[in-house]
Amino acid sequence: MNKITNRFNIMKFIIVLSGLIIMVTGCGNFNQNEGVNSNTKTMNSSKKAYINQDDINSLSTDENRMMQTIKNLTLTPRPIGSNEEKAACADLKSELESYGYQAEVQEFPYIVQSLKLNNIPFGEGEFWDFNISQPDGTSQNLIAVKKPNISDGKNILIISAHYDSSAHTTGAIDNASGVAVLMEVARNIASFPSNIEVRFLLFGGEENYLYGSRYYVNSLSEGERRRIIAAINLDCIGEEGPNPATLGTNDGKENAACKLFTDYDMQIDRGAMSDYYSFVKAGIPALSIAQNPVLAGTGHELSDDIARIDKAKLKTVADIVAKVLLNAMCLEK
Numbered sequence: 448m449n450k451i452t453n454r455f456n457i458m459k460f461i462i463v464l465s466g467l468i469i470m471v472t473g474c475g476n477f478n479q480n481e482g483v484n485s486n487t488k489t490m491n492s493s494k495k496a497y498i499n500q501d502d503i504n505s506l507s508t509d510e511n512r513m514m515q516t517i518k519n520l521t522l523t524p525r526p527i528g529s530n531e532e533k534a535a536c537a538d539l540k541s542e543l544e545s546y547g548y549q550a551e552v553q554e555f556p557y558i559v560q561s562l563k564l565n566n567i568p569f570g571e572g573e574f575w576d577f578n579i580s581q582p583d584g585t586s587q588n589l590i591a592v593k594k595p596n597i598s599d600g601k602n603i604l605i606i607s608a609h610y611d612s613s614a615h616t617t618g619a620i621d622n623a624s625g626v627a628v629l630m631e632v633a634r635n636i637a638s639f640p641s642n643i644e645v646r647f648l649l650f651g652g653e654e655n656y657l658y659g660s661r662y663y664v665n666s667l668s669e670g671e672r673r674r675i676i677a678a679i680n681l682d683c684i685g686e687e688g689p690n691p692a693t694l695g696t697n698d699g700k701e702n703a704a705c706k707l708f709t710d711y712d713m714q715i716d717r718g719a720m721s722d723y724y725s726f727v728k729a730g731i732p733a734l735s736i737a738q739n740p741v742l743a744g745t746g747h748e749l750s751d752d753i754a755r756i757d758k759a760k761l762k763t764v765a766d767i768v769a770k771v772l773l774n775a776m777c778l779e780k
């Protein structure tokens with residue numbers, strides 16, 4: 448009887464003590480400024496603390512810089528093959544180089560796809576068919592790579608956004624917003640060490656049936672494809688109004704890419720068509736961070752204006768993506 452009571456008391460003590468530990472460690476990471484639970488991942492056995500957890504927790508992206516990127520991009524429409532699309536690519540390239548990245552332009556000839564294909568999504572053969580005899584023009588992807596610098600880590604993580612727009616809009620929401628988030632994330636993580644390869648991809652010609660991303664994925668070797676742990680796309684973020692950004696997947700279900708975000712309060716839904724789909728078609732875990740439009744048809748219309756962007760929403764997404772990335776940069780192998 449006595450023994451049992453003693454054991455009971457010891458158990459009570461352990462329960463109270465572990466409760467206290469959970470309270471202390473759990474509350475310490477809660478960042479009230481973001482309005483979402485931004486607890487960062489606790490290092491588990493597959494990770495080493497290459498990056499100080501305090502540095503990850505205290506990372507804070509600059510929403511005014513993101514607004515400036517959107518302002519610079521949205522002076523004109525940037526349709527596929529246009530001089531304006533090329534100029535935007537050149538500007539983004541110099542900007543990425545100023546953060547310390549090596550950036551390269553991948554040019555590709557294209558055909559105006561809507562005239563040549565009648566089914567969306569495409570048939571298998573059409574999706575990867577770049578055998579063009581008479582191109583309608585040339586567009587380009589911009590690729591900036593952060594190589595692993597701790598060891599010879601083999602894993603690749605992709606962050607992408609398309610910088611073209613359709614012909615009749617300056618495309619602030621669709622998709623200068625995604626580009627602005629990508630650029631600010633790239634700037635914030637540039638100086639940290641990494642155990643994985645991070646590729647920042649800015650796609651041209653997305654509005655022409657994902658042309659740039661299809662071309663890019665098609666250009667990857669089988670070995671490279673296998674090394675990609677996840678592709679995270681950014682398309683249509685920060686429209687003012689009640690809708691939050693979500694993690695969009697091909698089937699609306701959680702996949703390996705979503706698992707990187709498990710410590711953040713983001714809903715998973717069926718993604719709208721965007722460049723992540725090119726990775727899905729190649730069997731790579733992919734998602735698109737996007738916001739369901741408040742106004743129907745927002746993306747391709749004149750109403751897609753910088754005045755309708757809520758910069759606090761850009762910051763929420765950029766902070767989360769930067770922290771997810773820093774945690775992934777500590778992954779082994």
Ligand SMILES: [Zn+2]
Nearest residue numbers: 621622682683
């Ligand atoms: Zn888009």
